Amino acid sequence: MANARDKNYEFVRREDAPILPPPATEAGITGWLWQNIFVSMADYTSIGAGIRSLLMAILSALILYFGGTQIYALIDFTIFSAVFSDPEGIKREACWTVDQGGVLPSGWHGACWPFVVAKQKFLLYGAYPAEDLWRVNLTGLVGLVGMVWVMIEQLPYRREVGAAMLSLYPLMAFILLTGGNSDAEFSNIGIWLVIGLAIISAGRLGKRGFLGPTFAEFATLIGFTGWVFLIFNAVRGVAAVDFGLEPIDTRDWGGLLITLVVAITGIVASLPLGIILALGRRSEMPVARLLSTIFIEFWRGIPLITVLFMASVMLPLFMPEGVNFDNLLRALIGVMLFSAAYMAEVIRGGLQAIDKGQYEGAQAMGLSYWQTMRLVILPQALTHVIPGIVNTFIGLFKDTTLVSIVGIFDLLGAAQSTIADPSWSSHVQALSVYVYVALLFFVFCFGMSRYSIYMENKLSKSRSH
Amino acid sequence: MSRPSSLIYDRQARSLVFQVLLILALVFGAWWLGSNTLVNLAAQGKTLGFGFLTQTSGFQINATLGTWLMEYNVGSSTYLDVYVIGIINTFLVAALGIIGATILGFTMGIMRLSKNFVIRSFATVYVEVLRNIPLLLQLFFWYFAVLRSLPNRRGQIEIFEGAAGINITGLYLPAPLPQDGAGIVGVAFIVFVIAAFWIGSWAKKRQYETGQRFPAFWAGVAIIFFGTALVYFVMGQPIDWSFPVFKDTGPLLRRGFQIGNGMAIIPEFIAVWLALTLYTAAFIAEIVRAGILAIAKGQTEASYSLGIRPGTTLRLVIIPQALRVIIPPLTSQYLNLTKNSSLAVAIAYPELVSIFAGTALNQVGKEIEMIGMMMIVYLTFSLLTAAFMNWFNARVKLVER
Known part of the structure; x- marks a missing residue:
């Protein structure tokens, strides 16, 4: 039978239809604009749809106008209208309008950057002596390099660098920032070091069975105690060495330095405590479980401000006479306990996500509880919750601003006290420094939240089969 | 049999010992903190007690x-x-x-x-x-x-x-000053709110049973609004409004x-x-x-x-x-x-x-x-x-x- 094509019917097409470009509403810039903006306001087929489209158009226009003017106002305030320099050194008058006795046009509203520049050192370091700023900078630089090293996956020795960042770096930071040279006596430390060594060797001997079978059971624990003694006193010893650094009281610290010290110490110190609490809350021992739960819920139930109040008012009452913490240490203890409770909940989430088979597998291998946790469960659980830990850190980083309420000059506290400086007083003084501080916080927090999202994606990729 | 080393490997014995130690540590810690606190309080000449709650306070609080x-x-x-x-x-x-x-x-x-x-x-x-x-x-x-x-x-x-x-x-906003009968308006308002919720659940039930819909939301709004307004006017408008007064003339210190x-x-x-x-x-x-x-x-x-x-x-x-x-x-x-x-x-x-x-x-x-x-x-x-x-x-x- 003949093909329809051969029969030469008029209605049968003989050439391919031309390949048309995609419709303007589907591709290219117009397509994007159509699909992302105009499609929602182009339906006028019925009265209801028409009203909805119209409302959508009005709403979009309003939001565009509102958002646009806000963003323009911010850019105008920080750049276009801002005063950038004060060449004559006239301080506050550089940011005064004609009405106030300055030179700027009436109604002027812009940032007073010379003020922020003049206060820059105070905002970043507080009253830290200017000739010793290299110590802070060195600490910051080493910390930054170490952190970036640990985060970039192509670099070698990441594990070693990470270990050093958690062990040697805090000691170095402590000595550099405070000046070290604590008044502990070397002979005293020496005695404790010898005691520590003795305990370790006793543990070693006991393990080999020289001291009887009963003792051998406890040998590991005793050896561990010895190491704790040894390391604790070695740290005390190093902190007591006179490196020739000028001692600097924490009262002279301030600004971003305090913010970073409080946030980083809080998070690093709260990790081990949080792990112990999380394990305690999931423990089979009722007493441990109850105590951990009470501890966690107590700290999570009260605002950080009350914790800081408690640390600054009640902590001195709890300590024996003569023991006196400085202000910063009190706040640090408060922040640490507070964030440990939050950390414990994050880690508990990670522990709960571990498959039961992992516990059973470890038990079948004959691992003890602590071996199971250290070698099998915790490594998985902690990697699982890295995003959660970063989020806790972001929260803590923002919450450090609260220490300014108990009289510690963190970044925000320092900013607040620069506003009280009459030699720079102008109607944009407060706003200028707030914008600057907000920008600093935003950069830190936004950067960390991006990192946490990146980690989340990476982890979820590695977890999907 | 009862060699101490066998007890060490006994799960229950270990956990018992550990928990007892934990409780002891807790009790000791609490005792230590408590005794420190008492010593410190005594040194400052203070005592514990809630007697201060009945003392009169000596400071002004912003009007809230x-x-x-x-x-x-x-x-x-x-x-x-x-x-x-x-x-x-x-x-x-x-x-x-x-x-x-x-x-x-x-x-x-x-x-x-x-x-x-x-x-x-x-x-x-x-x-x-x-x-x-x-x-x-x-x-x-x-x-x-x-x-x-x-x-x-x-x-x-x-x-x-x-x-x-x-x-x-x-x-500064207008403040309502309830007069006699304002309580009845308040009660009526609550009653109408309850009625509106009741209509809502009735309409839902009816829709499930018969498929017919009823504009329960707007009916509820109307009942609450008009009902309360009706009671308000029947009671003779029992709520007076106090409006903020702003003076921009007169002695400078009295303005505002x-x-x-x-x-x-x-x-x-x-x-x-x-x-x-x-x-x-x-x-x-x-x-x-x-x-x-x-x-x-x-x-x-x-x-x-x-x-x-x-x-x-x-x-x-x-x-x-x-x-x-x-x-x-x-x-x-x-x-x-x-x-x-x-x-x-x-x-x-x-x-x-x-x-x-x-x-x-x-x-x-x-x-x-x-x-x-x-x-x-x-x-x-x-x-x-x-x-x-x-x-x-x-x-x-x-x-x-």
Whole structure:
């Protein structure tokens, strides 16, 4: 039978239809604009749809106008209208309008950057002596390099660098920032070091069975105690060495330095405590479980401000006479306990996500509880919750601003006290420094939240089969 | 058999020993702290006790809802009154903050998922900026940078002529003054609200049974509004309104808003409320977005293929399912908001931390009792929230199949 094509019917097409470009509403810039903006306001087929489209158009226009003017106002305030320099050194008058006795046009509203520049050192370091700023900078630089090293996956020795960042770096930071040279006596430390060594060797001997079978059971624990003694006193010893650094009281610290010290110490110190609490809350021992739960819920139930109040008012009452913490240490203890409770909940989430088979597998291998946790469960659980830990850190980083309420000059506290400086007083003084501080916080927090999202994606990729 | 080393490997014996040690350590720690505290208190010449609660307080508190409800007067009110005022003011700002943050947060969360680029990116910028700047800084911004640049106490920005205005001393609004019979209007209002809910459930039942729909929402609104208005007029308009009075003539020191007219809302309250609302709304927006995204796309598609419109789909299909995911983190945001209201101490809004653990503590010096009392308030609220969460989770689980 003949093909329809051969029969030469008029209605049968003989050439391919031309390949048309995609419709303007589907591709290219117009397509994007159509699909992302105009499609929602182009339906006028019925009265209801028409009203909805119209409302959508009005709403979009309003939001565009509102958002646009806000963003323009911010850019105008920080750049276009801002005063950038004060060449004559006239301080506050550089940011005064004609009405106030300055030179700027009436109604002027812009940032007073010379003020922020003049206060820059105070905002970043507080009253830290200017000739010793290299110590802070060195600490910051080493910390930054170490952190970036640990985060970039192509670099070698990441594990070693990470270990050093958690062990040697805090000691170095402590000595550099405070000046070290604590008044502990070397002979005293020496005695404790010898005691520590003795305990370790006793543990070693006991393990080999020289001291009887009963003792051998406890040998590991005793050896561990010895190491704790040894390391604790070695740290005390190093902190007591006179490196020739000028001692600097924490009262002279301030600004971003305090913010970073409080946030980083809080998070690093709260990790081990949080792990112990999380394990305690999931423990089979009722007493441990109850105590951990009470501890966690107590700290999570009260605002950080009350914790800081408690640390600054009640902590001195709890300590024996003569023991006196400085202000910063009190706040640090408060922040640490507070964030440990939050950390414990994050880690508990990670522990709960571990498959039961992992516990059973470890038990079948004959691992003890602590071996199971250290070698099998915790490594998985902690990697699982890295995003959660970063989020806790972001929260803590923002919450450090609260220490300014108990009289510690963190970044925000320092900013607040620069506003009280009459030699720079102008109607944009407060706003200028707030914008600057907000920008600093935003950069830190936004950067960390991006990192946490990146980690989340990476982890979820590695977890999907 | 009973060699000690066999006990070491006994699981129960080990855990028992460990727990006993833990309890001993706890008891010893508590005893150590307690004895230190007693020694220190004795050294400072202080005693423990709650006798201070009946002492009269010697400081002024900014006029707020708390002081108005407790009729606070320096010299006659006690520290217990101060405590209650603190609690009232804390929960006032927390409750209004929760309402504001919920509305704004849901709006922003839904806007973040809009197909419209303008709306979507506006919400994204809002969330990212507000979430990544500390709350205390935002509070300072509103209080010191925005509200301080309002006209001074002799000037005002008029919002409604003769009825509402704002200047540096606060926001002035008309105040209702209930007269005889106002209680009946209040009761009638509550009755009408209950009636509206009853109509709602009746309409739902009828729709399930017969398929016929009834505009229950608008009927309810009409009943509440017109019913209350009717009772109000029948009772002879028993609510008088006190309008704020602003003088811009006369002796200079007498100009400005006149005390005793209208309702004054102090700027500290406005700043705290704004900061809490805007900050928490950013977090709620993220929770709402995550909750909606957690609902499978098939639900939306199935709803569309049934011919249900996008708005109705969102309201009847997506949100009810998403609420199950949203409510637990939402509750914890409410808790956070309540706890964050304590930041108000930084700008001296008279809430619990500020007046009780701040000013009153400085005057009385009973650190342990007063900070303990303050913590109990927050802990009670946390525990109540936790209880609600457990109840809610249990209820949702029953619904689940």
